[in-house]
Amino acid sequence: MFIEVNLGETIKDSRKKKGMTMIELAEKAEITQGYLSKIENNLKIPKIDTLKTIGSILDIPIGELLIGAKYIDEWLEMFEENIKKPPSIPTFGEAIRVAREDNYDSNDEQLTIPLSVISKKINIPETTLEQIENGVDIPLTNVQLMELAKALDVTFAYLYLLAGKGNNLFEQNILNNILIQLRPLQHSSVKKFSSMTFEEFYELNKKLSNGSILEVEYAKSIYDSYIFANEIDQLMQLHAMSNPWRDSPDIQYLLNLPDVQINYRGRKLSPTDKQKILTKIEEMKDKFEYQD
Numbered sequence: 001m002f003i004e005v006n007l008g009e010t011i012k013d014s015r016k017k018k019g020m021t022m023i024e025l026a027e028k029a030e031i032t033q034g035y036l037s038k039i040e041n042n043l044k045i046p047k048i049d050t051l052k053t054i055g056s057i058l059d060i061p062i063g064e065l066l067i068g069a070k071y072i073d074e075w076l077e078m079f080e081e082n083i084k085k086p087p088s089i090p091t092f093g094e095a096i097r098v099a100r101e102d103n104y105d106s107n108d109e110q111l112t113i114p115l116s117v118i119s120k121k122i123n124i125p126e127t128t129l130e131q132i133e134n135g136v137d138i139p140l141t142n143v144q145l146m147e148l149a150k151a152l153d154v155t156f157a158y159l160y161l162l163a164g165k166g167n168n169l170f171e172q173n174i175l176n177n178i179l180i181q182l183r184p185l186q187h188s189s190v191k192k193f194s195s196m197t198f199e200e201f202y203e204l205n206k207k208l209s210n211g212s213i214l215e216v217e218y219a220k221s222i223y224d225s226y227i228f229a230n231e232i233d234q235l236m237q238l239h240a241m242s243n244p245w246r247d248s249p250d251i252q253y254l255l256n257l258p259d260v261q262i263n264y265r266g267r268k269l270s271p272t273d274k275q276k277i278l279t280k281i282e283e284m285k286d287k288f289e290y291q292d
Contacts, residue, residue, distance in 0.1 A: 007068030008042040014058040015040075029053045045069050066204075089179050092162040093133040099152035113151070122147040139163070142240040143252055155190060155229060157236035158182040166239050178232060185229050194230035198223050252278060 015025050022040070026033040031050060038044035039054075046054070051065040090098060100113045115133075119126040122144045132138050140148070145163060149156040158179065160166055167175055193201055201223045206214045255262065255274045262269050269277075 007045075007065065008040045010060060010065070010068055011054060011058065012040040014060050018058060020058075025054070025057065028057050088183075089176060090162070090183070091135060092159070092164075093135050095154075095159065095162050095183075096129070096148070096152070097133045099154050118148065118151055121151045145240075146237075149187065153186045153188055155182055155185060155187045155233045156240075157229075157233040158185075160236045160240060166236055169239065181225060182229055182232065185226070187233070190226050190229045190233065193223065193226040201226075251281065 015022070022033050022036050026036045029036070029050065030053070031046075035044065035046075039046055046069070048066070051069060052062055054060070055062045055065050100115075100118065115126045115129045118124075119129055122140075124140070124144060128138055132140075140163065142160075142165075145159050145165075146156050149159050157166075161175065161179060161182075170178065196204075198220060202214075202216065202219050205219060205222075255278055262274065264273075
C-alpha cells in the first residue's frame with residue numbers, strides 16, 4: 001500500500017538535517033537499510049513501535065508520524081466498520097485462528113504465527129491446538145489461556161469467555177455484547193489507552209491526516225470502549241484467579257497476572273522481576289521434588 005501523505009519525506013528530511021546516513025539510522029532503529037529505503041520512498045508503512053523508535057532518534061513527534069502513516073484514520077475506520085457489520089461472535093477455535101493470522105514480522109509483512117510457535121509458548125501439543133481450531137472441544141487451563149492471549153495480543157477476557165468460563169456471570173445478550181466489543185481490540189492497545197486520561201487520549205488522536213479534527217463525542221465513545229475492555233479483562237482475571245488462589249495456586253499463573261501485585265519482603269516485584277523468577281523456575285523444573 002502506498003502512503004498518500006509525506007511520511008517518507010518527513011523521515012528523510014529529518015534524517016538529513018541531523019546529518020545521518022540511511023545506514024546509521026537503520027542501525028539505530030534496528031531495521032534493514034532496504035526497509036528504511038522503502039519507508040522513505042513511501043512504499044512501506046512501519047509498525048507503531050518502529051515509528052516510535054525513528055521518531056525518538058530524529059526528534060519527530062509520534063503524533064505527526066502516526067498521522068503521516070494513517071494509523072489514526074485506519075483505526076477510526078476499523079471502529080466504523082465494526083459498527084456497520086452485523087454482530088459476529090466466533091467460536092473459540094475460530095478466534096485463535098483469526099488472531100494468529102493477524103500478525104506482522106519485523107519488516108511489517110503480514111504473517112501467520114505457526115501453531116508450533118504457540119505450542120511451545122503455552123506447552124500444549126501442536127496437534128491439540130489444531131484440533132481446537134477445527135472445533136474440537138478441548139479445555140485449556142487458565143494459565144494456558146493467559147499465555148495464549150499474551151502470545152496473540154488479545155485480551156484474556158476474550159478467550160476466557162469464548163472458552164465458556166465466566167459465562168454464568170452474564171445474561172446471554174450482555175455476554176454477546178461484551179464479546180463483540182472485545183473482538184477487534186489488541187490487548188497492548190487496551191493497556192496503553194486505558195492508562196491514559198481522556199484528555200491525553202484525545203490530544204494524541206484528535207488530528208486526522210486530512211486535516212480535520214476528531215469530534216470529542218466520537219473520541220469519547222472510542223476511549224470508553226478501551227476503558228470498558230480493560231475493566232472486563234481485570235474482572236475475568238480475578239474470576240479466573242479465585243479458585244486456584246483458594247485451593248492450590250499455580251505459581252506460573254500468579255506471576256503472569258499483569259494486574260495483580262506480588263511482593264517479596266514487603267517490596268513490589270516489577271514485571272521484569274516476575275519474568276526473572278519464571279525463567280529461574282523453568283531452569284530448575286526438572287530438579288523439583290513434585291508430590292503428584
